[in-house]
Amino acid sequence: MLSERRLEVLRAIVQDYVGTEEPVGSKALTERHRLGVSPATVRNDMAVLEDEGYIAQPHTSAGRIPTDKGYRLFVDKMAGVKPLSSAERRAIQNFLDGAVDLDDVVARTVRLLAQLTRQVAVVQYPSLTRSAVRHVELLALAPARIMLVLITDTGRVEQRLIDCQAPVGDTVLADLRARLNSRVVGRRFADVPPLVQDLPESFDPDDRPAVAGVLATLLETLVEQTEERIMLGGAANLTRFNHDFPLTIRPVLEALEEQMVLLKLLGEATDSAMTVRIGHENFHEGLNSTSVVAVGYGSGDEAVAKLGVVGPTRMDYPGTMGAVRAVARYVGQILAES
Amino acid sequence: MLSERRLEVLRAIVQDYVGTEEPVGSKALTERHRLGVSPATVRNDMAVLEDEGYIAQPHTSAGRIPTDKGYRLFVDKMAGVKPLSSAERRAIQNFLDGAVDLDDVVARTVRLLAQLTRQVAVVQYPSLTRSAVRHVELLALAPARIMLVLITDTGRVEQRLIDCQAPVGDTVLADLRARLNSRVVGRRFADVPPLVQDLPESFDPDDRPAVAGVLATLLETLVEQTEERIMLGGAANLTRFNHDFPLTIRPVLEALEEQMVLLKLLGEATDSAMTVRIGHENFHEGLNSTSVVAVGYGSGDEAVAKLGVVGPTRMDYPGTMGAVRAVARYVGQILAES
DNA sequence: GCTGGCACTCGAAACGGCGGAGTGCCAGGC
DNA sequence: GCCTGGCACTCCGCCGTTTCGAGTGCCAGC
Numbered sequence: 001m002l003s004e005r006r007l008e009v010l011r012a013i014v015q016d017y018v019g020t021e022e023p024v025g026s027k028a029l030t031e032r033h034r035l036g037v038s039p040a041t042v043r044n045d046m047a048v049l050e051d052e053g054y055i056a057q058p059h060t061s062a063g064r065i066p067t068d069k070g071y072r073l074f075v076d077k078m079a080g081v082k083p084l085s086s087a088e089r090r091a092i093q094n095f096l097d098g099a100v101d102l103d104d105v106v107a108r109t110v111r112l113l114a115q116l117t118r119q120v121a122v123v124q125y126p127s128l129t130r131s132a133v134r135h136v137e138l139l140a141l142a143p144a145r146i147m148l149v150l151i152t153d154t155g156r157v158e159q160r161l162i163d164c165q166a167p168v169g170d171t172v173l174a175d176l177r178a179r180l181n182s183r184v185v186g187r188r189f190a191d192v193p194p195l196v197q198d199l200p201e202s203f204d205p206d207d208r209p210a211v212a213g214v215l216a217t218l219l220e221t222l223v224e225q226t227e228e229r230i231m232l233g234g235a236a237n238l239t240r241f242n243h244d245f246p247l248t249i250r251p252v253l254e255a256l257e258e259q260m261v262l263l264k265l266l267g268e269a270t271d272s273a274m275t276v277r278i279g280h281e282n283f284h285e286g287l288n289s290t291s292v293v294a295v296g297y298g299s300g301d302e303a304v305a306k307l308g309v310v311g312p313t314r315m316d317y318p319g320t321m322g323a324v325r326a327v328a329r330y331v332g333q334i335l336a337e338s
Numbered sequence: 339m340l341s342e343r344r345l346e347v348l349r350a351i352v353q354d355y356v357g358t359e360e361p362v363g364s365k366a367l368t369e370r371h372r373l374g375v376s377p378a379t380v381r382n383d384m385a386v387l388e389d390e391g392y393i394a395q396p397h398t399s400a401g402r403i404p405t406d407k408g409y410r411l412f413v414d415k416m417a418g419v420k421p422l423s424s425a426e427r428r429a430i431q432n433f434l435d436g437a438v439d440l441d442d443v444v445a446r447t448v449r450l451l452a453q454l455t456r457q458v459a460v461v462q463y464p465s466l467t468r469s470a471v472r473h474v475e476l477l478a479l480a481p482a483r484i485m486l487v488l489i490t491d492t493g494r495v496e497q498r499l500i501d502c503q504a505p506v507g508d509t510v511l512a513d514l515r516a517r518l519n520s521r522v523v524g525r526r527f528a529d530v531p532p533l534v535q536d537l538p539e540s541f542d543p544d545d546r547p548a549v550a551g552v553l554a555t556l557l558e559t560l561v562e563q564t565e566e567r568i569m570l571g572g573a574a575n576l577t578r579f580n581h582d583f584p585l586t587i588r589p590v591l592e593a594l595e596e597q598m599v600l601l602k603l604l605g606e607a608t609d610s611a612m613t614v615r616i617g618h619e620n621f622h623e624g625l626n627s628t629s630v631v632a633v634g635y636g637s638g639d640e641a642v643a644k645l646g647v648v649g650p651t652r653m654d655y656p657g658t659m660g661a662v663r664a665v666a667r668y669v670g671q672i673l674a675e676s
Numbered sequence: 677g678c679t680g681g682c683a684c685t686c687g688a689a690a691c692g693g694c695g696g697a698g699t700g701c702c703a704g705g706c
Numbered sequence: 707g708c709c710t711g712g713c714a715c716t717c718c719g720c721c722g723t724t725t726c727g728a729g730t731g732c733c734a735g736c
Contacts, residue, residue, distance in 0.1 A: 026698075040709075040710055040712090041710070043698090044700095046699090047699090047700080059717070059718070060699075061698050061700095061715085061718075062697080062699090063698065101497060101498070137477070147473070149487060151497070157497055159439060159493070160439070235595065236588060236591035239587060239588040249577060250574060253573050253577060254574040361729090366729095376680075377679090377729095378680070379677085379678055379679070381730070381731075395730085396687095399685045400728080400729070
């Protein structure tokens with residue numbers, strides 16, 4: 001366990017390094033912070049902190065920079081979540097209130113997060129699997145061709161084409177549409193399958209293949225995980241740091257282009273707790289010098305999707321966490337209203 | 339007018355510079371190309387080319403690099419469109435054939451273009467304004483709340499919420515839905531407005547406000563230009579060149595984040611002719627050292643949207659143009675099938 | 677009009693010296 | 707036992723100098 005003052009030294013190092021982006025030495029520390037001790041004492045503390053792996057020096061006789069472990073301790077023990085100013089809150093609300101549909105909400109959220117944190121923003125579309133059915137529509141495009149349109153309570157619309165072997169009558173289609181909706185509207189996706197299982201039986205044997213086809217497509221759409229869409233923005237903010245890592249920007253950009261990586265990035269935590277993943281805590285190699293701050297958001301009490309930002313490990317954690325949390329809350333409100 | 343050989347020299351300079359990314363000198367030119375003349379002669383030609391503004395030297399006693407004007411001449415007079423190998427063609431087809439819906443088609447196209455050209459790919463969603471109506475659906479979410487779903491022949495789905503002052507009966511809604519569809523299905527967007535103008539008159543006066551509201555929203559959706567969505571990919575490819583311009587990548591990334599800039603980037607040409615915009619020919623400052631190769635694509639004979647790539651002015655024009663054209667054709671086919 | 681030769685230019689890389697920030701350690705004081 | 711001032715040492719980054727070489731422009735000759 002580290003003494004109180006050593007923690008204080010670590011905090012000072014993190015704060016200074018985040019601000020200046022340069023290794024920080026003992027003398028500069030005592031000048032910029034009221035530690036009440038001399039540089040020599042700070043040096044001793046630093047030696048201990050280095051032994052414990054919280055800080056490191058890029059090379060002998062340079063200042064110290066925090067390690068991933070150091071940042072971790074900082075975030076866990078010392079960093080509160082910095083609340084936003086009321087001006088910022090108003091800005092968020094104004095920015096999000098003008099959204100016309102779900103795409104727009106997500107797009108605005110991404111831009112907002114990127115501007116607020118000056119980092120790369122990542123927003124997941126409300127997940128299909130955690131939302132509920134608002135309406136199912138069936139359209140006969142051709143006698144044997146049906147389009148299935150699924151509308152969720154989060155405003156998302158999914159569509160699928162279904163080719164039937166035999167023509168399907170309009171009345172059958174209308175019947176199916178009515179029964180389907182009466183059973184599934186308002187239900188969570190996960191609850192739908194058992195509710196529609198027996199539907200084909202109530203139809204004329206001739207029509208059962210078509211009905212089964214529609215149901216199969218519907219269920220497939222419901223469980224399909226691959227369609228977890230994600231929007232990304234603020235990539236230009238990566239360049240703010242590239243005088244330090246001209247090399248690192250490349251793999252980061254590459255990683256961010258992979259939908260799968262992005263999805264994993266936002267993490268598994270489904271509740272609304274905020275997760276911070278620092279440097280090597282990220283599974284992906286290209287992201288070893290970045291940190292991810294993510295949190296779930298939703299229209300009700302449960303998260304239906306996540307959003308977050310990706311930035312250098314050397315980031316302003318309290319401020320970033322504050323912005324991410326605030327944006328998530330407002331987006332949740334917006335979704336609840338629509 | 340330049341002599342034949344001088345054009346040849348320019349072509350050689352462009353090709354070498356694109357390959358090596360380094361200023362090319364007279365000696366290297368004669369070694370790598372069979373020009374049939376000595377370096378001294380090439381030097382004289384280069385001096386002329388420089389006087390005319392086709393090439394420039396970064397500093398005295400360095401090799402020459404093409405100017406925007408030089409690239410322009412190269413593209414106009416000398417660069418054919420390089421056809422793809424049959425392996426590449428097969429790859430394109432395989433890659434695009436697996437698409438399940440419009441989003442997927444666009445997403446795959448972006449990835450494909452980015453990989454093929456190793457540059458930043460930009461794909462515009464099939465524009466609403468140039469496509470036709472496949473179906474209009476009206477859903478009563480609540481007694482006085484209607485959701486309008488518009489499905490286009492390119493597979494795109496738009497949705498809007500409509501709040502009515504008074505409840506709307508189910509039969510009225512069904513009636514409106516039927517009449518609406520019988521009039522507009524298959525019509526181009528631009529042709530729709532006159533066809534529905536008189537619809538409210540045929541309804542009970544009590545229902546006319548609601549009907550008018552639905553129509554207004556429909557027309558608004560049809561003309562709404564702001565919803566021109568664009569997908570972008572391959573941003574990581576920008577970093578391939580950043581040892582040359584570490585500075586320029588920043589404004590480029592910023593420019594690419596602006597939807598409006600992207601839209602203008604793809605240009606105004608609505609037919610299927612390919613446009614190449616080189617360096618300063620781009621209106622946007624941040625893109626002064628990039629070139630844009632764009633072409634329209636569509637399910638029929640007319641273009642419904644555009645796609646293209648953004649890369650450094652120093653790009654392989656014939657190859658890029660070949661890839662862009664080929665991808666556009668395949669996407670057109672895919673859209674026509676669905 | 678092409679060619680070889682030659683002097684010249686200028687950036688890139690290599691070299692070396694210097695300054696300064698920062699460290700570790702030690703002896704002394706509270 | 708902990709803090710402090712002092713001191714010697716290390717090593718990066720900066721800067722002026724030198725060297726090297728690719729490339730040029732020009733000129734005289736064929």
